[in-house]
Amino acid sequence: MESESDRVPKAFPNLPLPTLGGKQFWTDHCWQAGWRLQHNAVTGHWRVLDDHNVRRGWGNRAACEALIAAQAPRTELVDDHAVILLHGLMRSATSMKGLGDAITEAQIGTPICFEYASTRRSVADHASALRDVVRSLPDDARLSFVGHSLGNIVVRHAIADWQSTDDQLTLQRLERVVMLGPPNQGAGIARQLARTGLFEVVVGRSGMQLGPDWSDFARHLATPPCPFGIVAGNLSETIPQNPLVDSAGDLVVTVDETRLDGAADFLEVACLHSFLMDDPGVQEAVVHFLREGRFPRP
Incomplete structure (x- = not known):
């Protein structure tokens, strides 16, 4: 306060x-x-x-x-389009830099790598900070989001907050959302690891919200009201699966956990969870979705 x-x-x-x-x-x-x-x-x-x-x-x-x-200089965005990139749990904005460079090269918008203390605060706190960042951008800027893992849950919480306050100025500017390895149905691995007692110490409140607290927490999340696409890692045919994960996935989030009704497109790739944003094929797919509202076809 x-x-x-x-x-x-x-x-x-x-x-x-x-x-x-x-x-x-x-x-x-x-x-x-x-x-x-x-x-x-x-x-x-x-x-x-x-x-x-x-x-x-x-x-x-x-x-x-x-x-x-x-x-600070005056903000000028490429094509009046801010593409905000959000890292995952226990990561930093640096992890999204390569993807940001791909967006810059494609000249489809200005990438903004949002930094947040993922293990030190709740998802609601992260979403509040994200809303502050959006508020600092030009009022006529078009807004897109690309999240990795927990970053997508932060975006969904921020959208729910805008909806709860009827912030039409922001909601009407939403263009696209691309979700990389999103735990849209919670994360089974977080529920398993939470039993150790050390999990919350390491990953903080946000990690617990993805795991044992998911059923109560999920009601605070919105489905994006704009076109959104989901990229899920699936390594089931290439390497042995993580015993802490109960079905096919990227060794952290299962394919089923990434799903969210209403998605404009869905893409499965053979990639580890931690490296989804660095995969050249995924970067190409993100750029294509931001431009076209769908992923490229083979």
Whole structure:
């Protein structure tokens, strides 16, 4: 909860030092021409990174918002289209960079790799931050999302939030959603691992929501109201399956767990869960879906 003092700008002395961009502990709340406003899930402080991941300032939120508004360049999107990429559990935005490069090369939009502290907060918290990032973009920007694993659940939660507040300004701008290995029906492997007792310590609240808490949590998720496609990994004919996964899949999420009624297209690929976004064929399929609303045919 924001206090009165939080609204008074308070900046700390800063040296413009390079950073890793925020991994596991940092969540983006604003994106402006590659500059990012980030919040630390452990210390609670805020910082501003430029488009080269150099820290330009830090302090409370008010001070950092003022800094990014004053110093960051104006956002200009390719074809007025923001393609927001969301990484999975225990990963970082860097994992989506290769896919972002493919989108840049195709000139179909501006890729924005959303960073969030996946193991440190709930899916609702991640979705709230994602909504902040969308709010920071131009009001006329078309919006598409490409998620890997948990990232898709964050998108579905954000859409449900927009629907619950009747945010038509945002909902009407949704163009496409591409889901890579999405646990749309929860994750059986998470339910199995949760029995160890260490699972929640390692993966946090979000991991538990995909597993033992799924039945209560799933009602907070929406089906995208725009064309969406699903890419599922299926290695059943190439390597032995994970004993913690009860049917064909990518060794983490089963094909059946990825399914969601209403999908415009569905694609199975022989690829491990962790590398779906790096597979050249998957990258080609994502670009094709963003452009055409369907996956390419053989």
